[in-house]
Amino acid sequence: MALPRLSRSFTGLLVETSYLIHQRTFSVSPVAAAIQKLTRVRVVDNSSLGNTPYHRSPRVIHVYTKNGVGKVGDKVLLAIKGQKKKALIVGHKMPGECMTPRFDSNNVVLIEDNGNPTGTRIKVPIPAQLRKMEGDYSKVLAIASSFV
């Protein structure tokens, strides 16, 4: 009886009684403004840094835009396996403008400081609007296998 009251006082936390079917015991907030600080992202290239398992998922710690919101084509700074690494956003869950694709996960490609990708192949489809950035990220586009 006291427990539900306590849980109501914690904003954003949901303590659920166990049911027959397994459920998560924390609440997941809905999609915020695309990618910002502390968002968990999915690295989609085949680099070793992005694919080796770690007890913490890669998180964004800085977004290199005027406002702290990252959309497709923006650079971000990730914290992966205890190291800082720059990355390029190649897709997010937030619906963008019409005729552009919306992905089911926040996808990110690891990048060096000069803009060269760390991995050698990207299996996941990439939005075609990235092709506009031929000059900066031409190497990333070269390793992409399919465009949506």
Next chain:
Amino acid sequence: MAACSKRLDKFIVSLRLLRNLQVQNERSISTSLCRWASENDSETPNFVPPSKPVIIDKTQAAATMRKFLSPEFIPPRQRTNPLKFSIERKDMIRRRKILNIPEFYAGSILAVSMADPNATGKINRFVGICIQRGGKGLGATFVLRNIINHQGVEICYELYNPRIQKIEVLKLEKRLDDNLMYLRDALPEYSTVDPDMKPVPFSLTGEVPLNELKVKMRPKPWSKRWERPKFNIQGIRFDLSLVPKQMEHAQKWAQPWQEYDMLKEYDTSKLEQQILSEVQQEMSK
């Protein structure tokens, strides 16, 4: 006007005289000459043009025989001038005369070719299942969903956007719901569509086939609480993901009085018939 009619009469009389003269001439001349004369005469009188060739354009898909009015034609219940909607409808019909926008529903599988300045070959083709049709008028949209390389992709297309080159219906079918947004939380097999799928032939008359598929969901939490009555979803297998107690708990959010709310009634049947006849008339011009 009177002078013209007089001149016409004189002209007709003179024509008749000429014809009589010709007939008399034919009788006096011999048979071979007569034939030559008759051939000559057949060229000069009334020219009968050859019958128009019937062109069957097999490249354009045949229009549906069903009485189908696209939902974006039906105006919403607003305090705007109906003139705005009629002007919009004219523009929509103008676009439809250039690009064939076929009949489709939420749950049909479509392939859309879009002009893209960035894509190779300038045309970007996307195949997917239609999960939602929204918007009214020229801003009408539909969302296509597909899973490519284990990544779910959704694209919201505008029906009347000039960038769209072609819309093909690969499989025409209806589902139990109008809005299939729950496919995001369903198992990926229900959203995968083969991009090289061949178009499934469908009949232009009769009922649209209803796919009574009940979808299996991933474990909870879902992006929305689909079990709640406000979504009114028929196409999910709740018995596999939820206990009956949870279903009853979801019914707490039911609003049974909304069914009896008269101010929320919007009967579009007459409006639909009127707009359908208008649209069919305009399209046939």
